[in-house]
Amino acid sequence: MEVELKELLHDLESLNQSLHDPSHRASLDKLRLRIEHLTSMERSGPARRLKVKDMSAEVVDSNPYSRLMALQRMGIVENYERIRDFSVAIVGIGGVGSVAAEMLTRCGIGRLLLYDYDKVELANMNRLFFRPEQAGMTKTDAAVQTLSDINPDVVLESYTLNITTVQGFETFMSSLKNKSFRPSKEGIGVDLVLSCVDNYEARMAVNQACNELSQTWMESGVSEDAVSGHIQLLVPGETACFACAPPLVVASGVDERTLKREGVCAASLPTTMGVVAGLLVQNTLKFLLKFGNVSPYLGYNSLKDYFPTMEMKPNPQCSNVACLERQQEYILAKPARDAALKAKMEAESLSVEEGPLHADNEWSISVLDDNELNSMDATSSDALPEGLVRELPSADEPQRMVPPDAPLVSIDDLEELRRQLDALNST
Amino acid sequence: MEVELKELLHDLESLNQSLHDPSHRASLDKLRLRIEHLTSMERSGPARRLKVKDMSAEVVDSNPYSRLMALQRMGIVENYERIRDFSVAIVGIGGVGSVAAEMLTRCGIGRLLLYDYDKVELANMNRLFFRPEQAGMTKTDAAVQTLSDINPDVVLESYTLNITTVQGFETFMSSLKNKSFRPSKEGIGVDLVLSCVDNYEARMAVNQACNELSQTWMESGVSEDAVSGHIQLLVPGETACFACAPPLVVASGVDERTLKREGVCAASLPTTMGVVAGLLVQNTLKFLLKFGNVSPYLGYNSLKDYFPTMEMKPNPQCSNVACLERQQEYILAKPARDAALKAKMEAESLSVEEGPLHADNEWSISVLDDNELNSMDATSSDALPEGLVRELPSADEPQRMVPPDAPLVSIDDLEELRRQLDALNST
Known part of the structure; x- marks a missing residue:
């Protein structure tokens, strides 16, 4: 709209120059002021966040990364800023893929590649993200x-393309290979591919591309009745590929979509899709930033709040030729893997001996050995910082009655202690 | 902006009338057209979705509820439209509460009551929802x-208030009691309270209100290191209240926020908060629409993808007086509860005998007994609908070689079958 207002101002100026009667000057000035006001209104519209050069850990309200950089101080992630180096491809920007994209965007991922051929419809509004x-x-x-x-x-x-067409698959492949974002990167141009599609054919296309490129990917899915889902890690050659254990019945030669009956659609819920997207991106962060355990497979059954896990080895009779090639490579590389693992373990045991585990002890945590703990009397352990009081589930027994060498808190019931610890841990 | 453009047009008209030289007509017409174009641009801005009177199950792209109403056809929910009758209060519109509010909004909940006193900051941008x-x-x-x-x-x-202040708590209580949205409703004006706050004091305020009002609520929380969380169902008198098993150490007499050290903040992740919000709202939907198992407690440890569950009975020595009153009521109401349960079970066993389990069999599912299955020969069972082919993990063995009374699919390995079924179930 700013362009249009500029043209309007220009036309007004031309009119001004063609008018020789000075009595119109005031009217024209008023018009000019009005247009200038509109222009400044348009410019001041919703304020956009500016780009940030470096991720700062500074704790101020205006820092969009303070809560993420805090993961370093908390000892969860060693170097959070590395996230800016990573490229993640998301195939399928639907109920799971769009939320996964938003989570990675808010985490400050370096680069996102988004693939979908579909349009937004009001029928998508029961899931998060699109408006x-x-x-x-x-x-x-x-x-x-x-x-x-x-x-x-x-x-x-x-x-904006369909990866299951010949042309779409070619563009998909070349976009994954493009390394202009970080030319020094090992392997292809992306660090991870996330499959968030809703059909078998598209999953097989992602599987084919990742097997050919030897690219690690994660698969996700939500059931047609909307109440269960899963995520799965696929490392070509090392774990089962999507063709290693295919569904028993699949569509062939026809578009899966036309198999669906008129007037019938799958159910979906923002909850199930949000949980699956959250689990998928959490696994992605653990994989990229190297913390916690990356799950090989995690299911979500929402009716029972049951979360099955499993591991799947590759099928030596897999119908996918590229998968068999990767399996062969993986077997051949075993000696090199073993040697690298051994070297890493040796280096780690060396570094532990050399320096302190946490150089800056922000939380003033100190380690006491059992003898020290036993020799502390109940009085000194009660000395909490000002403003803190101990609250016990059964406040009837005065705390001073605890004998000096008993545990600091007297609890009859182990179950009770577990409850309290859980409540403390998870608030 | 539309008002300003109208004024601009009006001023141009005045100028036009004061100009008597017809040679300027063309310039003025051009200016007028430009302003009219700007007005129509402004008007056609983002189109808003219109209100919908009834929830329709019609499968068209323009129906925002088709994927939710499909839950009925899938046999998950008996009457999805009931969701429009429910009122849910969300206390704390932060990383969990805002996403919970968006999920319930997209699910078409009847009424949402939102409580928070805080402002949006750029430091919140690492979580979903706010822009x-x-x-x-x-x-x-x-x-x-x-x-x-x-x-x-x-x-x-x-x-926009703080429920831990005297005035804020009073407004909170009276808003929960207000029944003008559905005067015929039993109990108070809301069906569920969701606590999505980040401190002990606010949780105790929600606990106090719900104990006094005998109102079921759900509590949620995310750890300071951002990698774990939990949800919990609290039914006054029936389950532990938040004061029944308090944390071991709590702030007292000072604002918890001032206890935090300068320059130090909690970590947070959109993933963990999204998962916790998803589990919380899923539990809410199960509770309100009566499907699946409502979880009494569900934890989420993201580093290990471990999801602990437990149940917590109320503490007969709870320090909260209202909790003790609800516990007493719950014990006294036991005979009535038992009678109602017995009557319900009798009614259900009667209705099962009377009619078919699924009147409209949309998916043409029929039940075969084992004898029928054994007498089917492999040829007829191979007759899949047009466009479907069987894909077996090991396609080497021709399918015709399966003897007629063997299982339809020949698989040596039970593990293999489980993999295939899982893949089929979760795509």
Whole structure:
């Protein structure tokens, strides 16, 4: 709109120059002021967040990364800022993929590649992310619009295409290989591919691409009845690929979508899809930033709040040729893997001996050995910082009655202690 | 901006009338057209979704409820439309509460009551929901802005207050009691209270209110290191209240926030908070719409993808007087509860005998007994609908070689079968 207002001002100026009667000067000045006011209104519109050069750990309200950089201080992640180096491809920007993209964007991921051929519809509004006013836009365009507003630091690449077509698959492959974002990177141009599609054919296309490129990926899915889902890690050659254990019955030669009956659609819920997206991106962060245990498979049965886990080895009779090649490579590389693991373990045991585990002890945590603990009397252990009091579930017994060498808190019941610890840990 | 453009047009008209030289007509017409174009651009801005009178199950792209109403056809929920009758109060519109509010809004909940006293800051941008341009707005105002755009059918009530102050607590209590949304409702004016706060004092205020009002609520929390969380169901008198098993160390007489050290903040992640919000709202939907098992407690340890569950009985020595009163009532009501349960079970066993379990068999599922299955020959069982083929993990053995009374699919390995079934179930 700013362009249009500029043209309007220009036309007014031309009129001004063609008018020779000075009595109109005041009217024209008023018009000019009005247009200038409109222009400044347009400019001052919703304030956009500016780009941030470095991730700062400073604790101020204006720092969008303070709560993420705190993961370092808390000892969860060694170097959070590394997240800016990573490229993640998300295939399928639906109920799971769009939320995964938003989570990674808010985490400050370096680069996101988004693939979808579909358009936003009002029928998608029962899931998070897309807004009603985006109905009719392609999902990739709408996602870029929203994500670039949320975090302008993320490099967004949008591919409006169907990866199951010949042309779409070729563009998909070449976009994954493109290393211009970080030319020094080992392997191909992305660090992880996330599959968030809703059909078998598209999963097989992602599987094919990742097997050919030897690229680690994660698969996700939500059941047609909306109440269960799963995530799965696939490392070509090392774990089962998607073709190693295919479904028993699959569509062939026809579009899966036309198999669906008229007037019937799958159910979906923002809850199940939000949980699956959260578990998927959590696994992604653990994988990229090297913390916690990366889950090989995690299911979510929401009716029973049951979360099955398992591991799947590759199938030596897999029908996918590229998978068999990766399996062969993985077997051949075993001696090199073993040697690297041994060297790493030796280096780690050396570094533990050399320096302190945590150089800056922000929380003033000190380690006491059991003898010290036993020799502390109940009085000195009661000396909490000002403003803190102990609250015990059964406050009837005066605390001073605890004998000096009994445990600091007297509890009859182990179950009770577990409850209290859980409550303390998870608030 | 539309008003300003109208004034601009009006001024141009005045100028036109004061100009008597017809040679300027063309310039003025051009200016007028430009302003009219700007007005129509402004008007056609983001289109808002209109209110919908009834929830329709019609499968069309323009229906925002088709995927939710499909839960009925799938046999998950008996009457999804009942969701419009329910009122849910959310205390704390932060990383968990805002996402919970968005999920319930997209599910088409009847009415949401939102409580928070805080403002949106850029430091909140590492969690879902709030946008950078909302920095400086109160969280309640920003939430109402976003949620009313997403689903104008939801009645939103926003309370910008601190429930731990005397005045705030009074307003909180009276808003929960207000029954004008559904005067015929039993009990108080809300069906569930969700606690999504980040401190002990606010949790104790929610606990006090719900104990006094005998109101079921759900508590949620995320750890300071951002990698674990929990949800918990609290039914006054029936389960432990928040005071029944308090944390071992709590702040007293001082604001918890001032206890935090300068320059130190808690870590947070959109993943953990998204998962906790998803589990919380899933439990809410199960509770309100009566499907699946409502979890009494569900933990989430993201480093190990471990999800502990437990149940907590009330503490007969609880320090909360209202909790002890509810416990007494619950014990006294036992005979009535037992009688109601017995009557319900009798009614259910009667209705099972009377009619078919699923009247409309949309998926044409029929039950075969084992004898029928054994007498089917392999040829007829191979007759899949057009466009479907069987894909077996080991396609080497021709399928015709399976003897007629063997299982339909020949698999040596039970593990293999489990993998295939899982893959089939969860795509």
